[in-house]
Amino acid sequence: MGDLTVYYYGNYNPIGDILAAATCIVFFVLMHNSYIVRTDTYSLFRRIIFTIFLASAFSLVFHLTLKHVDQVPHIIVYVSLIIYHVCLYAALILYILYGRLQLRLGRDTGKRVVILAMVVFGLAVLYECLAPFFGWGLRIGEKNLISYGFNIFPVVYTFLCLTIIYILVVYRKRIYHQIVYGILFCSLVSFGVLYAQTRTDESSFTVFSFIFPAFAILYMIHSNPYDLEIGAVDTFAFEKLIEFVHKRDKEYLLMELYLPELDVEGAVYPEQVKEAVRRFSGEYLKGGTLFQIGGGTLLLSADIARNGNYEQVVNRMLNHFEEEYPKYNLDYKILISKTMKRLETDKDYINLFTYAKSKMEVNTVHFIDDKDVDEYHKHRYILNELTDICKKKNLNDPRVEVFCQPVLNIETKKYDTAEALVRINLQETGRVFPDTFIPMAEQHGLIHQLSLIILHKTCEQIRSMTEEGYHIQRISVNISALELREEGFCKDVSEVIRQSGIPFGKVAIELTESQSESDFMIMKQKIEELKENGIKFYLDDFGTGYSNFERIMELPFDIIKFDRSMVIASSTDEKSEQMVAHLAKMFSDMNYSVLYEGVETPADEENCVRMNAKYLQGYKYSRPIPMERLTDYFEKEVS
Numbered sequence: 001m002g003d004l005t006v007y008y009y010g011n012y013n014p015i016g017d018i019l020a021a022a023t024c025i026v027f028f029v030l031m032h033n034s035y036i037v038r039t040d041t042y043s044l045f046r047r048i049i050f051t052i053f054l055a056s057a058f059s060l061v062f063h064l065t066l067k068h069v070d071q072v073p074h075i076i077v078y079v080s081l082i083i084y085h086v087c088l089y090a091a092l093i094l095y096i097l098y099g100r101l102q103l104r105l106g107r108d109t110g111k112r113v114v115i116l117a118m119v120v121f122g123l124a125v126l127y128e129c130l131a132p133f134f135g136w137g138l139r140i141g142e143k144n145l146i147s148y149g150f151n152i153f154p155v156v157y158t159f160l161c162l163t164i165i166y167i168l169v170v171y172r173k174r175i176y177h178q179i180v181y182g183i184l185f186c187s188l189v190s191f192g193v194l195y196a197q198t199r200t201d202e203s204s205f206t207v208f209s210f211i212f213p214a215f216a217i218l219y220m221i222h223s224n225p226y227d228l229e230i231g232a233v234d235t236f237a238f239e240k241l242i243e244f245v246h247k248r249d250k251e252y253l254l255m256e257l258y259l260p261e262l263d264v265e266g267a268v269y270p271e272q273v274k275e276a277v278r279r280f281s282g283e284y285l286k287g288g289t290l291f292q293i294g295g296g297t298l299l300l301s302a303d304i305a306r307n308g309n310y311e312q313v314v315n316r317m318l319n320h321f322e323e324e325y326p327k328y329n330l331d332y333k334i335l336i337s338k339t340m341k342r343l344e345t346d347k348d349y350i351n352l353f354t355y356a357k358s359k360m361e362v363n364t365v366h367f368i369d370d371k372d373v374d375e376y377h378k379h380r381y382i383l384n385e386l387t388d389i390c391k392k393k394n395l396n397d398p399r400v401e402v403f404c405q406p407v408l409n410i411e412t413k414k415y416d417t418a419e420a421l422v423r424i425n426l427q428e429t430g431r432v433f434p435d436t437f438i439p440m441a442e443q444h445g446l447i448h449q450l451s452l453i454i455l456h457k458t459c460e461q462i463r464s465m466t467e468e469g470y471h472i473q474r475i476s477v478n479i480s481a482l483e484l485r486e487e488g489f490c491k492d493v494s495e496v497i498r499q500s501g502i503p504f505g506k507v508a509i510e511l512t513e514s515q516s517e518s519d520f521m522i523m524k525q526k527i528e529e530l531k532e533n534g535i536k537f538y539l540d541d542f543g544t545g546y547s548n549f550e551r552i553m554e555l556p557f558d559i560i561k562f563d564r565s566m567v568i569a570s571s572t573d574e575k576s577e578q579m580v581a582h583l584a585k586m587f588s589d590m591n592y593s594v595l596y597e598g599v600e601t602p603a604d605e606e607n608c609v610r611m612n613a614k615y616l617q618g619y620k621y622s623r624p625i626p627m628e629r630l631t632d633y634f635e636k637e638v639s
């Protein structure tokens with residue numbers, strides 16, 4: 001073998017490759033046991049480590065078989081050399097692809113550089129594979145004599161390394177500079193090691209030198225912002241977990257702990273709770289990962305494949321929780337679910353949980369099932385439709401249906417007023433009732449636009465019926481207190497009524513009392529402003545909350561609507577009846593008209609009439625009907 005071998009491969013000591021392989025194993029152990037966000041770049045990174053591991057193994061095989069070339073089939077020497085070199089090229093190519101993703105090299109020159117590197121890689125692999133046949137590189141001649149042709153490795157290596165440096169330097173502005181510097185510096189250490197190695201005729205540390213940039217990448221990019229005290233990672237990590245679960249067709253268990261008292265700005269987890277969270281998330285499920293999803297919300301996930309007995313484990317956890325819970329004295333809600341194909345993104349899960357939570361009592365546990373998902377999907381669908389309705393701003397949107405409930409006027413014994421009640425009619429769900437969608441519309445700031453549509457349709461109905469000769473004193477429309485805060489509320493309302501050309505007095509607005517002082521001030525201001533135009537005002541649902549008479553008197557309502565609960569109460573005992581009768585009398589004496597809602601039976605009617613009723617509304621007369629059918633109740637003006 002002699003001098004040539006020494007010249008070509010230098011002094012080889014397996015220690016370098018053993019260290020490289022061991023380091024790769026350490027990487028794998030760390031990666032397996034820490035939660036790393038499951039991004040595409042992370043998968044590439046794992047491949048880099050794996051490739052380096054392979055390279056170290058085959059370098060070992062190659063060098064050892066070369067040393068004992070007389071004792072092994074030559075094919076092993078050739079093949080291990082090819083794999084060894086190709087793995088190192090591949091590692092560099094993967095570093096380049098990794099850089100392409102992280103630095104978002106798109107249509108620009110960056111992409112061309114990457115393609116060039118791939119072409120060089122392809123040619124290099126071809127050369128390495130053909131070399132033994134044509135005697136281009138390593139040759140094992142007769143009597144196991146070793147000789148060399150042209151070694152392509154340093155050329156390809158240099159080219160690919162320069163490509164990496166080029167990309168890093170040219171596109172450095174695209175990521176946080178500290179990260180670029182960190183990776184560049186670690187790459188320089190690699191070159192330093194290789195340089196020192198060639199100077200001393202060594203070839204033991206070639207593979208090991210590939211690992212330094214990987215250290216930098218793992219540490220600077222993929223290490224996680226754990227909350228060191230409770231061990232939770234953030235929502236971004238959850239987003240990537242869900243992507244990973246769906247892409248790989250996995251099934252994960254998700255457990256959410258919601259602590260409403262910690263769901264406030266600036267709340268900190270008490271020490272005891274942190275300790276408990278650490279214990280619970282670490283002790284029970286294999287590979288459990290904890291996510292901090294939002295205020296007071298922690299989510300524990302675990303791969304079901306790794307926790308075959310998860311049902312028992314969950315039960316044990318819950319029992320344990322039940323025992324410990326009194327210690328913390330914090331309200332909670334616990335949700336348990338599996339990942340499902342029907343949900344796509346992390347947002348879907350978070351929204352589903354939020355939705356399910358809103359239906360739960362505190363200090364309960366709920367297992368998410370198909371029904372919850374159905375309901376949630378329906379909820380999303382309705383919300384999307386509502387959003388669309390409001391975005392389109394079409395005052396005639398056919399999805400919004402106005403029903404009306406005629407109201408009996410006691411003095412005239414005729415129906416001359418009515419209440420407009422909204423429904424929405426959607427393709428997938430059919431007709432939806434206000435209890436379902438009004439809270440949604442309020443929550444998502446969609447209520448005002450909806451009200452304008454209802455108001456417009458109501459005005460149009462009043463106009464057309466009046467034109468046909470019907471006598472309509474007025475129709476009332478429900479408005480949410482929230483809406484009054486909307487900028488331009490009065491202007492928008494006035495504008496819609498004005499456009500229809502009917503007198504303002506034909507429209508009334510129903511409002512419910514609100515507890516807050518600021519709501520009250522706003523309500524007062526808006527009522528006063530709109531009353532100037534002639535719009536009438538009803539106080540809705542009187543008797544359902546804590547009424548503040550002083551405030552009610554300050555607001556210029558025209559009609560007080562006594563809630564059905566008052567009607568029911570008055571028919572059950574005499575004391576209540578007296579109280580309701582007194583209240584009604586008091587309002588009448590002060591020039592408010594009293595309307596009773598929810599009159600269902602002749603007995604109800606009789607009671608209400610005795611108790612100063614001016615108007616009666618309820619199923620006894622009519623259920624809410626499509627507004628076109630008001631013509632069945634209202635009478636034509638006698639001219």
Ligand code: C2E
Nearest residue numbers: 421422434435438454478479480598599600618619620624
């Ligand atoms: P509300 O304003 O108190 O409306 C009266 C509700 O009682 C209506 O339910 C009506 O169908 C029902 N009702 C009428 N007569 C009787 C009766 O004799 N017995 C019983 N048990 N119930 C009766 P609906 O239409 O489902 O409306 C529910 C609530 O939705 C309304 O309560 C109101 O708060 C809200 N809402 C309806 N339409 C609108 C709207 O256009 N805008 C806003 N912001 N809220 C609306």
Ligand code: CA
Nearest residue numbers: 419478510540
């Ligand atoms: Ca009402």
Ligand code: CA
Nearest residue numbers: 540541561597
């Ligand atoms: Ca009411």
